[in-house]
Amino acid sequence: xxxxxxxxxxxxxxxxxxxxxxxxxxxxxxxxxxxxxxxxxxxxxxxxxxxxxxxxxxxxxxxxxxxxxxxxxxxxxxxxxxxxxxxxxxxxxxxxxxxxxxxxxxxxxxxxxxxxxxxxxxxxxxxxxxxxxxxxxxxxxxxxxxxxxxxxxxxxxxxxxxxxxxxxxxxxxxxxxxxxxxxxxxxxxxxxxxxxxxxxxxxxxxxxxxxxxxxxxxxxxxxxxxxxxxxxxxxxxxxxxxxxxxxxxxxxxxxxxxxxxxxxxxxxxxxxxxxxxxxxxxxxxxxxxxxxxxxxxxxxxxxxxxxxxxxxxxxxxxxxxxxxxxxx
Amino acid sequence: xxxxxxxxxxxxxxxxxxxxxxxxxxxxxxxxxxxxxxxxxxxxxxxxxxxxxxxxxxxxxxxxxxxxxxxxxxxxxxxxxxxxxxxxxxxxxxxxxxxxxxxxxxxxxxxxxxxxxxxxxxxxxxxxxxxxxxxxxxxxxxxxxxxxxxxxxxxxxxxxxxxxxxxxxxxxxxxxxxxxxxxxxxxxxxxxxxxxxxxxxxxxxxxxxxxxxxxxxxxxxxxxxxxxxxxxxxxxxxxxxxxxxxxxxxxxxxxxxxxxxxxxxxxxxxxxxxxxxxxxxxxxxxxxxxxxxxxxxxxxxxxxxxxxxxxxxxxxxxxxxxxxxxxxxxxxxxxxxxxxxxxxxxxxxxxxxxxxxxxxxxxxxxxxxxxxxxxxxxxxxxxxxxxxxxxxxxxxxxxxxxxxxxxxxxxxxxxxxxxxxxxxxxxxxxxxxxxxxxxx
Numbered sequence: 001x002x003x004x005x006x007x008x009x010x011x012x013x014x015x016x017x018x019x020x021x022x023x024x025x026x027x028x029x030x031x032x033x034x035x036x037x038x039x040x041x042x043x044x045x046x047x048x049x050x051x052x053x054x055x056x057x058x059x060x061x062x063x064x065x066x067x068x069x070x071x072x073x074x075x076x077x078x079x080x081x082x083x084x085x086x087x088x089x090x091x092x093x094x095x096x097x098x099x100x101x102x103x104x105x106x107x108x109x110x111x112x113x114x115x116x117x118x119x120x121x122x123x124x125x126x127x128x129x130x131x132x133x134x135x136x137x138x139x140x141x142x143x144x145x146x147x148x149x150x151x152x153x154x155x156x157x158x159x160x161x162x163x164x165x166x167x168x169x170x171x172x173x174x175x176x177x178x179x180x181x182x183x184x185x186x187x188x189x190x191x192x193x194x195x196x197x198x199x200x201x202x203x204x205x206x207x208x209x210x211x212x213x214x215x216x217x218x219x220x221x222x223x224x225x226x227x228x229x230x231x232x233x234x235x236x237x238x239x240x241x242x243x244x245x246x247x248x249x250x251x252x253x254x255x256x257x258x259x260x261x262x263x264x265x266x267x268x269x270x271x272x273x274x275x276x277x278x279x280x281x282x283x284x285x286x287x288x289x290x291x292x293x294x295x296x297x298x299x300x301x302x303x304x305x306x307x308x309x310x311x312x313x314x315x316x317x318x319x320x321x322x323x324x325x326x327x328x
Numbered sequence: 329x330x331x332x333x334x335x336x337x338x339x340x341x342x343x344x345x346x347x348x349x350x351x352x353x354x355x356x357x358x359x360x361x362x363x364x365x366x367x368x369x370x371x372x373x374x375x376x377x378x379x380x381x382x383x384x385x386x387x388x389x390x391x392x393x394x395x396x397x398x399x400x401x402x403x404x405x406x407x408x409x410x411x412x413x414x415x416x417x418x419x420x421x422x423x424x425x426x427x428x429x430x431x432x433x434x435x436x437x438x439x440x441x442x443x444x445x446x447x448x449x450x451x452x453x454x455x456x457x458x459x460x461x462x463x464x465x466x467x468x469x470x471x472x473x474x475x476x477x478x479x480x481x482x483x484x485x486x487x488x489x490x491x492x493x494x495x496x497x498x499x500x501x502x503x504x505x506x507x508x509x510x511x512x513x514x515x516x517x518x519x520x521x522x523x524x525x526x527x528x529x530x531x532x533x534x535x536x537x538x539x540x541x542x543x544x545x546x547x548x549x550x551x552x553x554x555x556x557x558x559x560x561x562x563x564x565x566x567x568x569x570x571x572x573x574x575x576x577x578x579x580x581x582x583x584x585x586x587x588x589x590x591x592x593x594x595x596x597x598x599x600x601x602x603x604x605x606x607x608x609x610x611x612x613x614x615x616x617x618x619x620x621x622x623x624x625x626x627x628x629x630x631x632x633x634x635x636x637x638x639x640x641x642x643x644x645x646x647x648x649x650x651x652x653x654x655x656x657x658x659x660x661x662x663x664x665x666x667x668x669x670x671x672x673x674x675x676x677x678x679x680x681x682x683x684x685x686x687x688x689x690x691x692x693x694x695x696x697x698x699x700x701x702x703x704x705x706x707x708x709x710x711x712x713x714x715x716x717x718x719x720x721x722x723x724x725x726x727x728x729x730x731x732x733x734x735x736x737x738x739x740x741x742x743x744x745x746x747x748x749x750x751x752x753x754x755x756x757x758x759x760x761x762x763x764x765x766x767x768x
Contacts, residue, residue, distance in 0.1 A: 142688045181661055266604055267603045
């Protein structure tokens with residue numbers, strides 16, 4: 001699949017979402033092959049520098065997806081820059097460092113420090129301590145949208161890289177999917193680098209739908225190597241590279257009632273919840289279903305009906321069946 | 329909006345570049361219409377600001393224009409996500425008129441193609457059929473199906489683009505109705521007519537057809553290209569459809585695309601149902617085998633879980649056993665219709681709480697321009713739930729494309745997620761959780 005919209009001369013905008021969930025990083029730092037956030041950030045910064053070194057006008061942006069909180073790490077707003085300059089954070093000048101690299105590195109480190117030191121970061125109702133991937137993706141897309149609006153020539157080719165350490169959080173599913181479909185619409189690939197933790201089905205689907213790269217890091221200590229080899233190539237170069245990808249993405253659905261993975265299920269026509277057997281009331285949206293309405297599909301496929309739990313005719317025969325005809 | 333902008337350019341550069349004179353002449357020929365009058369008068373709104381500049385006023389107007397299209401009903405309503413829609417296109421002589429450029433026909437076909445693409449993008453598990461009317465008869469280009477490529481191919485076919493004779497509204501509606509009565513009751517039944525003619529050439533009484541449509545709960549909407557027609561007005565009113573007559577090209581598109589978001593379910597009848605659907609697995613065979621949809625040899629495909637036949641693309645209905653086949657992302661694609669983002673509120677200068685857009689980090693003006701009051705719009709828009717402030721571009725992007733409020737999903741307060749979360753009932757802890765808002 002050749003991405004014809006890109007060319008060698010494009011400017012690349014890399015928006016990176018760094019999962020800074022401290023709980024997950026704590027686990028990662030004590031895992032069998034440990035990788036602490038410090039080490040990871042050091043390697044990520046080198047990766048950023050490498051990205052910027054590839055072309056003089058390559059751009060980078062970084063967003064932290066923290067527990068219950070998202071924040072731009074880079075670029076920082078003007079007001080924030082002034083505040084930092086006033087506080088003389090940037091006083092150190094290094095004659096041996098390329099200023100652009102140094103600016104990015106300093107800004108990101110400073111933003112991260114303030115994020116971690118900020119005790120106001122709400123720690124309550126943190127719903128299983130998951131990080132706000134959906135918010136970070138939304139912000140990334142808004143940012144990309146702005147950059148692309150400003151870019152009249154259409155030379156900027158954006159992509160999103162998610163460095164994930166925490167598990168999926170089910171209640172973010174809809175918002176993540178909304179973001180994924182927007183990214184697909186704008187043809188922005190979402191790359192996913194799973195640094196620590198098990199499979200993340202949502203992000204797997206995200207990279208599959210948007211045509212990005214999904215990579216499970218086997219040896220987190222070598223994070224930089226993974227980043228440089230798999231995620232550094234720009235979109236144009238990817239046409240000619242064989243990048244790692246998931247062979248099989250599971251698109252089957254889990255039923256809402258028992259969380260079983262099912263082949264054939266019943267979908268509520270109002271809220272699209274999925275159930276493994278027929279029931280008179282949708283447990284999600286409380287819609288009552290008319291008993292009469294089952295046959296249309298059943299007419300063609302009797303055998304499947306008998307396989308599932310509640311055949312319509314017997315239900316319709318019961319005395320209470322007339323009441324659900326009323327509306328919800 | 330674009331028309332207005334072009335006009336503005338003409339006005340600005342008319343002295344510099346004589347080439348624009350031709351446009352002026354065209355406008356003059358069309359003068360005298362009521363919308364032309366309106367057009368001119370709205371121009372007088374432009375008043376110089378305190379410093380004698382127009383730019384701020386123009387920018388303000390543009391923001392207003394941008395936002396006008398945005399303000400939608402965001403109440404959580406039950407929507408008919410599974411839709412069955414017939415797009416009826418008039419191919420009578422009247423479509424050759426050139427009052428819409430390049431011509432009514434060209435424009436209609438262009439928009440129809442965009443409509444098909446967008447319709448399936450927003451309604452992935454819905455179906456569409458296309459009917460054309462010419463020479464007093466209705467002709468079915470495509471049957472109800474969920475595959476956009478078939479419809480697009482039919483629309484591109486040159487033979488289907490020739491106009492001739494008179495249109496017949498009744499024939500087209502009868503044909504659509506005959507197909508729609510067979511669809512399962514949980515799906516919506518809709519007809520959308522793009523009508524260029526001012527007459528219809530019918531074999532019988534069209535009011536019988538209207539009564540029939542009403543009885544079968546078919547919703548008929550009209551986009552008129554010429555002028556309002558009484559029978560169409562009655563038809564739309566009786567069937568709960570919408571009726572609009574286009575003012576210009578952009579308005580045409582607006583009217584047509586209004587039909588894309590799924591309509592709210594009418595409360596009068598219980599149409600909801602549990603629909604049996606299959607979630608096929610993808611197969612990657614080493615050896616090619618025949619698919620049931622095109623009868624061609626293919627290597628990959630999806631296996632219908634009920635009858636094990638091989639299908640090329642999802643979503644579709646299995647050609648052998650008729651099971652609706654979808655994948656879970658297709659269902660997820662429709663969820664944003666059920667949980668729309670609240671409209672953002674304009675923030676006056678007195679209510680500002682940030683100096684940059686929360687989502688895209690654009691810097692805002694920190695103080696009102698001279699002459700503007702504290703209650704005038706500051707160019708910020710805030711989410712009523714999380715109170716973060718956004719720029720107008722993000723506002724539009726969030727409501728038209730993203731369908732997530734970045735603030736609600738990212739901010740420390742995290743109000744909306746908490747609400748959804750607290751509404752969660754213990755019985756259903758599942759992957760696609762926040763469904764509780766649907767019935768209110």
